Each structure stands twice: as C-alpha cells, then as structure tokens.
Amino acid sequence: MSDSESGDAQPLAQAEARIAACEDLDALKAVEREYLGKQGMVAQLLASIPEQPPAERPGVGKRANELKRGVQAAVDSHRDALAGARVDAERRGEGFDASLPPPRPQRGSLHPITQVTRELEDLFQSMGYQVLDGPEVETDYYNFEALNIHADHPARDSHDTFFCEGDGHLVMRTHTSPVQARALEKFEPPLRVVAPGKCFRQESVDASHDHTFHQMEGLVIDRDISVAHLVGAMKTLLRGIFDQDLEVRLRPGYFPFVEPGFELDARCPFCQTGCRVCKRTRWIELLPCGLVHPHVLRHGGLDPNEWGGFAFGLGLSRLVMLRHNIDDIRHLLGGDVRFLEQF
Numbered sequence: 001m002s003d004s005e006s007g008d009a010q011p012l013a014q015a016e017a018r019i020a021a022c023e024d025l026d027a028l029k030a031v032e033r034e035y036l037g038k039q040g041m042v043a044q045l046l047a048s049i050p051e052q053p054p055a056e057r058p059g060v061g062k063r064a065n066e067l068k069r070g071v072q073a074a075v076d077s078h079r080d081a082l083a084g085a086r087v088d089a090e091r092r093g094e095g096f097d098a099s100l101p102p103p104r105p106q107r108g109s110l111h112p113i114t115q116v117t118r119e120l121e122d123l124f125q126s127m128g129y130q131v132l133d134g135p136e137v138e139t140d141y142y143n144f145e146a147l148n149i150h151a152d153h154p155a156r157d158s159h160d161t162f163f164c165e166g167d168g169h170l171v172m173r174t175h176t177s178p179v180q181a182r183a184l185e186k187f188e189p190p191l192r193v194v195a196p197g198k199c200f201r202q203e204s205v206d207a208s209h210d211h212t213f214h215q216m217e218g219l220v221i222d223r224d225i226s227v228a229h230l231v232g233a234m235k236t237l238l239r240g241i242f243d244q245d246l247e248v249r250l251r252p253g254y255f256p257f258v259e260p261g262f263e264l265d266a267r268c269p270f271c272q273t274g275c276r277v278c279k280r281t282r283w284i285e286l287l288p289c290g291l292v293h294p295h296v297l298r299h300g301g302l303d304p305n306e307w308g309g310f311a312f313g314l315g316l317s318r319l320v321m322l323r324h325n326i327d328d329i330r331h332l333l334g335g336d337v338r339f340l341e342q343f
C-alpha cells in the first residue's frame with residue numbers, strides 16, 4: 001500500500017474501515033460521497049493546495065490522489081461484495097418471493113393519430129368512400145398547379161413549402177389536397193374519397209405549429225352537388241368524431257381550389273357557456289371546405305357543366321389535440337414514450 005510512502009495512512013485506513021462496515025448500497029453511497037463527492041474530503045484537500053507553503057504542495061496533491069484511488073477501489077470492491085451477498089441470499093431463498101408475478105412485457109399502443117385516422121376511415125368507408133394514399137414528396141404540379149395555385153399565386157406564400165433538392169419541381173406536400181387532383185385523374189366519376197396523411201410546412205415550431213402534421217382530405221364528385229350535400233356530409237363527420245349532433249355554421253374562406261370556399265365551425269362539444277377550447281366563443285373552427293373549383297375539375301379531365309363536387313381538409317392533428325385535451329402539438333410526434341403510454 002502506498003501509505004508507507006506518504007506516511008499518512010490514517011484517512012485511507014479510516015475510510016476503508018467505514019466502507020467495510022456498510023451494510024447496504026445506500027450507506028456505501030453516503031460514505032463514497034463524503035470522500036469523493038463535490039464537497040468531499042478529496043476535493044477539500046485538493047482545494048487547499050494553493051494555501052499550502054510551496055514545499056508542501058506536491059505532497060498534499062499526492063496524498064489526495066492516493067486517498068482518491070484507495071477509496072474508489074475500496075468502494076468498488078465492497079459494492080461487488082454487497083451484490084454478491086444479495087445474490088447468495090436470494091439463492092438461499094431469502095428476500096425472494098417466488099409467488100410474485102413476473103415483470104410484464106411492455107406493450108405498445110396505437111398512436112392517437114392512428115386511432116383517429118382508423119376511426120374516420122371506417123366511418124367514411126361505411127358511407128361508400130374509398131381511402132386513398134398519396135406521395136409525401138409531391139410534384140409542384142399536384143401540390144399547387146392542379147389545385148389552381150399558379151406559380152405566382154399569393155396563396156403559395158402561406159404554404160411555407162419545403163422544396164426538395166434537384167430541379168425544384170419536387171416539394172414536401174404542404175397539404176393532402178394533391179390527392180384530390182390525383183384521384184380526379186385516376187378514377188371515373190362519380191367519386192367519393194378520403195385521403196389521410198402527413199403534411200409538411202417550413203414553419204417556426206411552437207405549441208400550435210409543427211413542421212409535420214396530419215390532415216384528412218375528402219372529395220366527392222357527382223352530378224348536381226350543392227352546398228347542402230357538403231353541410232350534410234360534414235355533420236355526419238362531426239357526429240362520427242364527437243358522438244353527438246353539433247350545430248354548424250359556414251363562414252367564407254378562401255382556398256383557390258374551391259369556389260365558394262368556407263370555414264366550417266361546429267358548436268363547441270366541450271361546454272355550454274364558453275371554455276378554454278373554444279376561447280369562449282362557443283364555436284370551434286375545424287373544417288375548411290368548399291365546392292370544387294371548375295379549373296380543378298378541368299385539370300382532372302372533367303367537364304364542370306356536367307360534374308360538380310365538394311372537398312374538405314380536416315386537420316387530424318388538431319382534432320386529436322381537441323379530443324385528448326393536448327395543449328402542445330409538439331407532443332404528437334415528439335416520440336416521448338411517457339406521452340405515448342397514455343393512449
């Protein structure tokens with residue numbers, strides 16, 4: 001041992017005796033902290049060096065380091081000894097209850113967005129809609145052009161687009177509406193589709209904006225479609241979501257791919273007199289929608305004199321937040337297991 005050299009064995013010998021006397025890990029930790037902690041004896045010794053006469057300093061430093069190494073070694077070996085003793089005791093049947101249930105395997109659950117998406121898919125399928133999927137990396141044509149949003153259209157500014165590298169014609173889709181344009185090209189009318197999925201916008205992220213969020217697009221094409229059909233479908237949708245009949249109102253809304261366009265508000269399902277969710281207005285803004293613009297129909301190869309339709313863009317992320325009273329959108333895709341375990 002190095003104490004013969006340092007000539008001052010006492011602190012280490014004392015420490016070793018105290019460590020050996022520890023009967024459990026907590027006691028051991030406390031002694032370890034006394035010596036090796038931020039305010040421990042070793043730290044104090046080292047801190048005292050500048051106050052020592054110069055000739056003494058190397059000796060004090062050396063003793064501090066020896067103490068540190070010695071205490072650490074004694075703590076480590078005693079910790080192993082305690083662990084070994086515990087295993088031995090368990091082997092002898094002490095402290096081990098064979099009747100306890102084994103730890104349960106961890107089970108995952110469906111993400112709240114997946115839950116809502118599947119519920120709504122079921123609802124719409126029961127009404128004869130097809131569920132469609134579309135690419136998340138979309139061409140400029142489908143994301144904008146086919147939806148009557150031309151290159152210099154001011155509506156592009158509000159879309160805060162992520163452009164993909166390359167020739168500039170690929171974007172991360174900013175909404176699910178491009179699936180409308182694809183559906184019009186692909187299928188013969190009459191047509192009823194919904195298309196849930198991820199959308200992306202280059203937004204400054206805060207409690208109510210994330211760069212990635214979910215929408216569900218809906219499109220119905222038929223002859224003689226009117227706003228009454230749209231309102232009827234939206235009421236059915238709201239009943240499916242909130243399990244009750246909610247009064248609705250239409251406000252004018254501008255979206256280049258519908259005419260007329262609306263913001264459809266529903267009576268707040270959470271209160272009678274005004275609450276935090278509806279910001280005391282008794283209305284919640286949920287569903288932008290409208291009658292499909294003739295240009296969009298033409299882009300899809302349909303004659304607007306023969307065919308008409310309505311479309312809507314339900315914000316799934318917002319819906320999930322409303323439903324579970326989640327106050328920050330960043331929780332949704334944050335990947336924190338503690339959040340996800342609640343569903």
Ligand code: DAH
Nearest residue numbers: 175177288289290311312313
């Ligand atoms: N795509 C729009 C957006 O993300 C939402 C929207 C508005 C979709 C009106 C529609 C619609 O189908 O008719 O801002």
